[in-house]
Amino acid sequence: MIPLKKHLAQYIKTNKTDFINRWEKRVIIPDGEDSIEIIRKNGETMVELLVHLLTFPQENIEEHIKPFAWKVAEERLEADINIGEFVYNVNIARSEIYKDLNKLTNDVTEIQDALDHFNLIFDRFLYYAVSHYTDLKNSIIRQKEEYISTTHDDRLSLLGQMTSSFVHEFRNPLTSIHGFIQLLKAEHQNLPYLEIISGELEQLKFRITQFLMLSKKQIVDTEWASLSMNELLEEVMSFLYPRIVEVNVRIEEDLQPGLQFSGYKEEIRQVFINIIFNAVEVLSDQPDDSVILLKAYEQNGSIVVSIKNNGPQIPLEHQATIFDPFFTTKKTGTGLGLYICKEIIEKHGGSLTCESAQDWTVFNISLPAT
16 A cells, blocks of 8 residues: 555645646735746745655655755745745645645544645745745845944044034134133233133033044043042032032032042043033022032942932933933033043943932942052
8 A cells, every 4th residue: 555645745746737726826926027937936846846755754854845945035035025925825835735635545644644744844844935034134134234334324424524623623713712811801800701701611612622522533631641539539529619509519428548540531530520510400400408429439440430419310211312422401402421421431441320210310430440
């Protein structure tokens, strides 16, 4: 007696044309003049392969089915055919052959054994075809994303160069103006509005420095040096003292003695000024009991500076984006301050993070200790 798998293979081979015709009436045919021809050709190839593999041991199926599945996947991708339509059409072929299986025998055991073998062929074919199609599609998407990212980066780089050049040229006359303001102060001490003009110029110079650092073309005024964290923090607090008194903010310090690190002093100084000044401004709208806790200590080879204020919580939807360039909730802000702070700290081999809850907002700065 002929085994059912061989009988099934012979039956499919004999009735191949009938199977293909029945299958074509049910498949989804994509747009395109060549689609039906490609689908029919692959259908015929699949039937021939099925006939061939039904007589093979299951362990030998893989090496025969994989190359054909990959070829079909590449054709589907090139033809831009939806992978769902492809899977549907393959399963229609499976169901058409199912219809005739009961005509060959009534032996349930034989039918189950043939079905297992038959389904294995279709399942492995679909697995290899869909996996390869997905890999190829993902590769194309990655290439497009890389191209878009590269193009975007090139445009930003060009914009940065243009901005840097413009801002640098803009800075020179401001220096001259600032110098003449100082002369006017010396010669006409009672001349009104000079302090206001001088303050506005300092603010403008500060913004220009931010832009220059952002474009990475700023020439650092000081060399890389060994620095005392506590001395630097005291300098910053002295610089900000007038504004702190004006807003009536209480400062609490807990600074571990002898903290040393290496870096560019002016850059790190700018980071602390920016973060502490932001905290002071946030607390300026608070009626009373405004506190900034400043803590510095060494931990696991790093110096950690914690700047904590009891101002309002940063909204959850903003916490993930506060370090992004040009993100700001201030009416007159540039959205560059925290972005540049993070860039500076990371350039020094450290990290800058923020945590904000209902009672406290904390900025943690970590730098390698020396």
